[in-house]
Amino acid sequence: MSYYEPKDLADFPNITEWAQKEGNKFFEYYGAATGAGKLTEREKSLIALTVALTQNCPYCIDAYTTKCMSLGISSEEMMEAAHTGAAMMAGVTLAHTTQMRKIIRKKEM
Amino acid sequence: MEAREQLRILGQIGDIPSLSEKIRETNMFPLCAKGIDILQINLGKRCNLSCRHCHVDAGPHRTEIMTRPILEKCLEILSSFPIATIDMTGGAPEMNPHLEWFIGEAARLNRQMIVRSNLTILLEEAYRHFMDIFAQNKVEIVTSLPDYLETKSDRQRGAGVFGKIIAALRELNALGYGMKNSGLRIDIVHNPVGAYLPGSQAALEHEYRTRLLAEHGVHFNQLFCLTNLPIGRYLDYLIESGNLDDYLSALCHSFNPAAVKNVMCLTTLSVGWEGSLYDCDFNQMLDLTVNHGAPKNIMNFDMDKLKNREIVINNHCYGCVAGCGSSCRGATTEED
Ligand code: SF4
């Protein structure tokens, strides 16, 4: 057995195992949150892909890259979304240096 | 690849259950036709293009062309039975020398007529007049445009094809095709440029409509999403790119029992260039003629034996029942 086997993606529907009620509620919520609403399915799929990339989830990267392709989203559009995610991650990291710098200033002589 | 070899490959799908097993689970086995509403006529395998996704393996080198006696037999059947739609396909139907005559005769029968044209051929001098013939006879045009992006579309259909399709669409729009209240319809077929399934037809139609109008000034009526079936050149591609197993399992995981009720073969009869009868154009390419006691050639046409015939299914049929379903008229079930 190895970690992160691609075929394990197919196991996602089974995460309801041993906690059926909560699992079902999650899927209901997941469906509502990712389906078309005021935002289109395309927009939500790009958000989902970007989150998957920033959170390093191989299953979601696989699922949402394929979904974006299915919806006709181009490689260029996906890459642009990835840069938005990457910039956000960099920004979030650097914004947190405020904490770091505050502590340094407080504690350094 | 020979039909027999394709069927051999489709028969060895590892731990994926066969399609007939899946259908048995839904109590819809065997699948039986519910009449003949569409006569789909394959006028031949000759084509001016050689697209990578072509399930017909059509191209300029092919010589198979439907003859006039077979077309006459089609007309005889059409005038004897209330078959609503005449669907002309190929190859490039325009390359059959009898097409103009056939459309003229078929028009008198007052049925819906559809021609599946690659449009690029309509820009060639020898075939340009078909634009007017189609318009005069109110023939609905269905054309394949795999993507609204030129680079992606051309990867599948060949360099320069996208530009020609757009040029032909502009001319057809000028004739009224795709324009409001003209009575002339032109529909676009989208199929994935790669080893994945098509997404929501409504979402893709919206995107195609917006982009084709904004970037190229062209109009169309409807977008049909077609799932690539693992046969013909597309099967070669899946094997060469190492995607066959993943693709088949994606098809199987997307199996939709609701789509089984609406597969197009239930209401279609497909005629091959030499008169053989098939449940659909895909079975035609796999040499799977109608079976279970139905006559195998149009010259022995027998409505009673054909209208409720048992459909010949195989694992390629997964492509018709995955997701929202897929047919020559796009998705076959409503989206969520
Ligand atoms: S897909 Fe259509 S246009 Fe392309 S080669 Fe086949 S028949 Fe010709």
Ligand code: SF4
């Ligand atoms: S491929 Fe199979 S399911 Fe699809 S139309 Fe043909 S026979 Fe029917």
